Amino acid sequence: MIKGKDGSVIPKVVIERLPRYYRYFDWLENQMEKISSRKLGELMGSSASQVRLDLSYFGDFGQQGYGYNIKKLKNELGNILHVNIPMKFVIVGAGNIGRALIRYNAFTQAGFKLTAIFDVKPILIGEKINDVPIYDAKELGPFVKEHRIDIAVVAVPKEAANEVARVLVENGIKGILNFAPMDLDLPNNFPVENIHIIDKILALSFFISS
Amino acid sequence: MIKGKDGSVIPKVVIERLPRYYRYFDWLENQMEKISSRKLGELMGSSASQVRLDLSYFGDFGQQGYGYNIKKLKNELGNILHVNIPMKFVIVGAGNIGRALIRYNAFTQAGFKLTAIFDVKPILIGEKINDVPIYDAKELGPFVKEHRIDIAVVAVPKEAANEVARVLVENGIKGILNFAPMDLDLPNNFPVENIHIIDKILALSFFISS
Numbered sequence: 001m002i003k004g005k006d007g008s009v010i011p012k013v014v015i016e017r018l019p020r021y022y023r024y025f026d027w028l029e030n031q032m033e034k035i036s037s038r039k040l041g042e043l044m045g046s047s048a049s050q051v052r053l054d055l056s057y058f059g060d061f062g063q064q065g066y067g068y069n070i071k072k073l074k075n076e077l078g079n080i081l082h083v084n085i086p087m088k089f090v091i092v093g094a095g096n097i098g099r100a101l102i103r104y105n106a107f108t109q110a111g112f113k114l115t116a117i118f119d120v121k122p123i124l125i126g127e128k129i130n131d132v133p134i135y136d137a138k139e140l141g142p143f144v145k146e147h148r149i150d151i152a153v154v155a156v157p158k159e160a161a162n163e164v165a166r167v168l169v170e171n172g173i174k175g176i177l178n179f180a181p182m183d184l185d186l187p188n189n190f191p192v193e194n195i196h197i198i199d200k201i202l203a204l205s206f207f208i209s210s
Numbered sequence: 211m212i213k214g215k216d217g218s219v220i221p222k223v224v225i226e227r228l229p230r231y232y233r234y235f236d237w238l239e240n241q242m243e244k245i246s247s248r249k250l251g252e253l254m255g256s257s258a259s260q261v262r263l264d265l266s267y268f269g270d271f272g273q274q275g276y277g278y279n280i281k282k283l284k285n286e287l288g289n290i291l292h293v294n295i296p297m298k299f300v301i302v303g304a305g306n307i308g309r310a311l312i313r314y315n316a317f318t319q320a321g322f323k324l325t326a327i328f329d330v331k332p333i334l335i336g337e338k339i340n341d342v343p344i345y346d347a348k349e350l351g352p353f354v355k356e357h358r359i360d361i362a363v364v365a366v367p368k369e370a371a372n373e374v375a376r377v378l379v380e381n382g383i384k385g386i387l388n389f390a391p392m393d394l395d396l397p398n399n400f401p402v403e404n405i406h407i408i409d410k411i412l413a414l415s416f417f418i419s420s
Contacts, residue, residue, distance in 0.1 A: 019412035023391065045393065081412045082419045089411075100310030106391065106408050112415075151414060174418040177411055181233065181316065183255065191417035193410040198316045200403040201299075201387055202229035202291045204361060205322075207401035208384040209292045 010057045017054055020044065022081055025074035036067040083111045088149050089177075092164050093156035094119040094134055097179050101153055102129045112151070116143060120160075140164070145171040155179040220267045227264055230254065232291055235284035246277040293321045298359050299387075302374050303366035304329040304344055307389050311363055312339045322361070326353060330370075350374070355381040365389045 024044060028035060037055075038048040055068070058080055078084055089107070091098050094117050101107070102117060117134045119125065125136045135143065144152070144167075152168045154161055154176055161180035168176060175191035178184055181198055234254060238245060247265075248258040265278070268290055288294055299317070301308050304327050311317070312327060327344045329335065335346045345353065354362070354377075362378045364371055364386055371390035378386060385401035388394055391408055 015416055016409070016413045018416065019406070019409035020393075022412065023409070027392075080416060082415045083412065085419075087415050087418075096310040096313040100306040101407075103306040104407070107411065110408055110412060112411060150418060151411065153411075175414045177407075177414055182237075183230075191414055193414045195405060195407060195410060196230070197311075197314070197387075197405060198320050199226070199229035199233070200405060201317065201322060201361065201363075202232065202293065202320060203226045204385040204387055204401055204403045205292045205297050206225055206228065206290060208297075208360060209295075 006057075008057070014054050014057060018058075018077060018081060021054070022074065022077045022083070025070050025077060028070050029074055032070065034067040034069050040068065086111050086113050087151055088113050088115045088147065089151040089153060090114070090116045090118060090140075090144065090149050091153045091155060092118045092137070092140060092168075093154065093160075093179075094121070094124050094129070095155060095157075098153075098155035099129065101155065101179075102132060115147060115149060118143075137164075141167045141171040144168060144173050149173060151175045151177060153177045153179065154184070158182045216267075218267070224264050224267060228268075228287060228291060231265070232284065232287045232293070235280050235287065238280050239284055242280065244277040244279050250278065296321050296323050297361055298323050298325045298357065299361040299363060300324070300326045300328060300350075300354065300359050301363045301365060302328045302347070302350060302378075303364065303370075303389075304331070304334050304339070305365060305367075308363075308365035309339065311365065311389075312342060325357060325359060328353075347374075351377045351381040354378060354383055359383060361385045361387060363387045363389065364394070368392045 024040070036048070037051040041048045041051045044051070055073075058076065089112050091101055091114065094102070098117070102114065107114060114132050117129065117132055118137045118140045119134055120137045124134050127134050143149070152173050154164055156164055158180045161178070161182055162185050165176060165184040165186060169186065169190065176184065176186070178192055178194045181196055183194065184192060186192055234250070246258070247261040251258040251261045254261070265283075268286065299322050301311055301324065304312070308327065312324065317324060324342050327339065327342055328347045328350045329344055330347045334344045337344050353359070362383050364374055366374055368390045371388070371392055372395050375386060375394040375396060379396065379400065386394065386396070388402055388404045391406055393404070394402060396402055
């Protein structure tokens with residue numbers, strides 16, 4: 001459980017909204033100096049009170065009658081989200097999704113350093129993509145342990161996903177970004193975020209047809 | 211607003227969970243005939259009462275003391291999610307993410323038909339990927355209108371995303387799956403699902419460091 005400055009437990013949904021605030025401040029920074037909770041809520045499609053409540057968990061950044069100082073808030077949120085401490089990550093699975101993520105510059109821009117790629121296909125092992133080496137999946141465990149990797153992006157077929165997750169956890173990985181279309185079998189409260197593309201398009205097709 | 215069989219409004223979070231149930235039933239179908247809400251909740255990491263509540267919106271599929279008939283429930287959920295009516299979609303943007311999605315078989319397996327790809331780069335226009343043609347982004351509007359495309363996957367840089375969304379909506383697109391790292395400016399209640407990869411990894415790095 002994560003606690004705010006006043007000691008209250010911060011709901012997971014609030015934490016998951018923070019990167020969105022960060023994105024907005026990053027974009028607003030070059031356009032204005034300060035912004036009110038009302039205006040920010042309008043931009044983000046939520047209410048002023050929601051904005052004030054969300055941000056209040058992380059300390060009193062706003063000033064009544066003045067609004068939020070954008071640059072300061074961006075820096076504070078950046079610290080909270082640890083964008084300033086580079087995190088090391090690996091990508092497991094060099095299939096379609098894995099390959100796209102290897103070339104996805106946004107990770108680097110956000111301060112994440114791709115250290116290695118792992119796959120089972122002999123033809124890929126020993127190759128490099130964007131200067132990042134592809135290693136045999138058998139080496140995943142020792143590599144994660146030795147290099148103290150923070151995050152693993154799991155982009156393997158679902159049949160392999162739980163075995164990959166087990167190896168990662170056993171070797172001290174701190175968090176998993178999972179693209180495999182299943183829920184991984186992980187210890188309670190283990191940091192994991194899922195990106196289930198098919199769930200999203202199925203939900204969309206339901207909304208459309210209703 | 212979407213209403214359930216008994217006329218009550220179904221919360222968006224419940225609808226977004228349905229594809230996950232569908233995935234579980236698809237997987238369980240070959241292993242067993244029926245399952246209790248308790249067992250299903252355990253598998254999915256939620257409670258029996260949550261399962262019963264979620265599924266109750268869509269009609270009374272469970273039978274007390276017997277549990278849910280997996281095959282029947284899968285078919286019912288499939289109908290609700292319209293997996294049996296093939297939906298046509300286009301991909302806008304043939305960059306890293308767009309290209310990965312073109313080759314992402316799960317869309318086809320789930321009944322979605324990729325009809326065309328659009329990009330602005332002259333070198334790509336006229337090419338084909340996996341037999342699907344890449345057209346000039348200028349043709350997006352007329353194409354969507356003429357072929358009555360259901361869904362557009364937006365995988366363009368954020369600078370271009372709102373203009374693409376505007377063209378799509380004007381030409382009758384029914385829903386958008388957005389990979390651009392921003393919230394699109396869309397009419398109220400327009401069906402949209404966002405996949406913000408960077409938000410997910412930032413949230414993860416926060417959970418890890420806390």
